Amino acid sequence: MHSALRRASEFARNLGLSRPILLAPMAGACPVSLSAAVAAGGGMGACGALLMTPDQIGGWARDMRETSNGSFQMNIWIPDPVPNRDAQHEARLRDHLADWGPSVPADAAEAPLPDFDEQCRAMLAASPAAMSSIMGLYPPDVVAEMKARGIKWFATVTTVAEARAAATAGADVIIAQGMEAGGHRGAFDADQAASALVGLFALLPAVADAVDVPVVATGGIVDARGIAAALVLGASAVQIGTGFLRAPEAQTNPAWAAALARTAPEDTIATTAFSGRLGRSVRNAYAMSDGPAPAPYPIQRALTGPMRSRAAKDGNIDAMQAWAGQSAARAPDEPADRIITRLWDETLALFG
Template identity: 65%
Template sequence: MSAALEARVRAFCEAYALQLPILMAPMAGACPPALSAAVATAGGMGACGALLMGPEEIAGWAAQVRSASNGAFQMNLWIPDPAPVRDAAQEAALRGFLGGWGPEVPAEAGDPKGQDFEAQCAAMLAAGPAVISSIMGVYPPEFVARMKAAGIRWFATVTTVAEALEAEAAGADVIVAQGMEAGGHRGAFEAGEAARRLVGLFALLPAVADAVKLPVVATGGIADARGVAAALMLGASAVQIGTGLLRTPEAGIAPAWADGLARARPEDTLATRAYSGRLGRALRAGFAEAAEAGPEAAPYPVQRGLTGPMRAQAAKDGRLEAMQAWAGQAAGLARAEPAGEVVTRLWEEARALLGLV
């Protein structure tokens, strides 16, 4: 390992009280306190994807993690999109299509029922994590000022160099460069441009590292020590892992989803708007494939509401074909081991690859 690389990683770990440069991705709906506590106890950083949580749930999550670990964690929110433009005829066609994959979809299913963003922001500040992160844009200046006044650092997720420069100018402390390989939702600032700006991590990471003066965290398609080492060689100060932790017992995802991840090759995932209306990478299952030829997806969160009955029934039945099974392109490298063992092993093996032992 070069002296510069080693110094970069050490400085990041010291700044965030970490023993190893591995962060858990803040996966909304898949970040139980036990998983974050395990990653944090092992010396990494836990995470909470708070998109679907109300203020009391945010406070409760933080309290549970702190009761199980004294390690660091981040809390994350989406930057809200403008109100969606509704199309009654399109939604009717979607309800008919979705009814073939699950229960009948009531007309009101598409009505947005999101959380209060300002109340969520206030709850995150009150929870006092080491880090608050963002996706889908940048936080308003007044919230950035409140974070900084509280001593909380802001990690901004970006998918292009232009977004990285925008986040740096807005006051971010760290840039999280998300390659197109990542599972779950794309962090694109403009929803309509997400599919046209799919940049792989190997191209994105060095370009972002060269463009900004901030530390960069790499995420997307990293699930083994080779990926960790490569990301650090390309300019990252740390890595963030999502799909690579989903088969751990602490994640507690549906067995059908976990089994699907274990079998997946990189080409067995696809980027689709079919589940939520926002572009996200999932396993190439029956519904996602059929949706490519079906009615055009409604915008987020209308599409998410419309697919809710199908997703709920599929999860109950363990039916992967209609399940929302987010997956990065490196899903097949994920292991069914305790989360603490996963992150410890990844760093030990990466150190060896980098010549640190």
């Protein structure tokens, strides 16, 4: 057996998986139905808990366990510093956004975010196989509690320096996120996210050489060629997000799913227009519009909320938040369990 396959098989076995393929924990796009289907195919399910209350986190875990005996990870963003507010600038943004959807209430950005500490406690209580971090590192007390409960810490990184910091802080697994990935960029420092855009196949071997813990590759992987390449470059597994969004169990908005199928790599854009945090989406009319500079996260996300909700309801891809990795067009339209089994069978065939 090829050494890369031995490494991947050992990683999967240690997590109770039959195939080293993980679902990316996409906030708002990881229904239990998708995670259960991924687990049925031998992979690892996921829950993106960013916008969830503690009760919702506990409810998701209960529903998953009632549906599947497969393992899963739960993910949360490490909070950014409190953003600076500019009332006049936000007023200009509201005027601009009214051209793309409903008028934006003056108090749209005043709603509090879910409490991070309470979310962490809820995830610990849910006892997933792993808790993953993005946008930074878990505080030491959370890390200590994870280790006491036997929960693995998967730390998402976008640079070698971030990988080293995560390993030093006690991460059990490093998730190396290439710039090809759809959705939000996992950079620890939001101000540096756009200036440190490293492609996966440059980042992955550098991270694998820099740390002594297993590395999972994510970003732009949708087929067996990408999986095989990632394993040869040092990954112990792969994590796939966009590649599952056209599966029926994902329940993706039909307009979004249809757009993925026709989105070439150059038809995606890394933009702060939707949330104030850099993320890769379909290159649509709103993202390319000439308006005021986006407000910081989470202010921009709150201000764009009415537009995004209306666009999703109307199936209007021109104003929709349609996250998409650079390999979106090759995302298959088939059940998630079949995607997992087919991808792994085809990967094994490539290794002969």
